[in-house]
Amino acid sequence: MGFLLGDASRLLRRRFDQDARAIGVTRPQWRLLFALSRAEGINQGGLAEQLEVEAITLCRMVDRLQEADLVERRADPADRRAWRLFLTDKARPLLDTMHEIGHRVIEEALDGLDAARRDALAETLGIIRANLSTRPTDEPLKEAAR
Numbered sequence: 001m002g003f004l005l006g007d008a009s010r011l012l013r014r015r016f017d018q019d020a021r022a023i024g025v026t027r028p029q030w031r032l033l034f035a036l037s038r039a040e041g042i043n044q045g046g047l048a049e050q051l052e053v054e055a056i057t058l059c060r061m062v063d064r065l066q067e068a069d070l071v072e073r074r075a076d077p078a079d080r081r082a083w084r085l086f087l088t089d090k091a092r093p094l095l096d097t098m099h100e101i102g103h104r105v106i107e108e109a110l111d112g113l114d115a116a117r118r119d120a121l122a123e124t125l126g127i128i129r130a131n132l133s134t135r136p137t138d139e140p141l142k143e144a145a146r
Helices: 002-022 027-038 044-051 055-067 091-109 114-131
Strands: 071-078 079-087
Touching: 002 027, 002 091, 027 044, 027 055, 027 071, 027 079, 027 091, 044 055, 044 079, 055 071, 079 091
Parallel strands: none
Antiparallel strands: 071 079
16 A cells, blocks of 8 residues: 555656646745745745755745746845745746646546545545644654564
8 A cells, every 4th residue: 555655646746747847847846836825925934844844945946936036035024034935926827837737637647536536535545644644753653662
């Protein structure tokens, strides 16, 4: 089961990478733009935490996206050391294209599954995610330590 989940995830990532390259965006940039679209005005530290990347890594990614005129940094009025991040007008059509690509890739992946099986798959994956999210990753399983 783990290998199937891992392979499916790897193949999805690979397909997203191929299609993202076609529009000039890397998958990490895609993730950043998508996350920012859901939380515009977030500070860089908060976005780094949300994406589970180091602050310096996020800073470099934002630098590149700012150079491409896709992301704008604005001074945080409450903290002069912090920057708030916003999408530019140029990023919005790109996000629409990214959503279309994402939808197309998911449809390709789920081809042959009717609505009931798709719903069951989504529910099952949600349960798996919830099960694995309940224990902190740095806390070893007590039974395995015996």
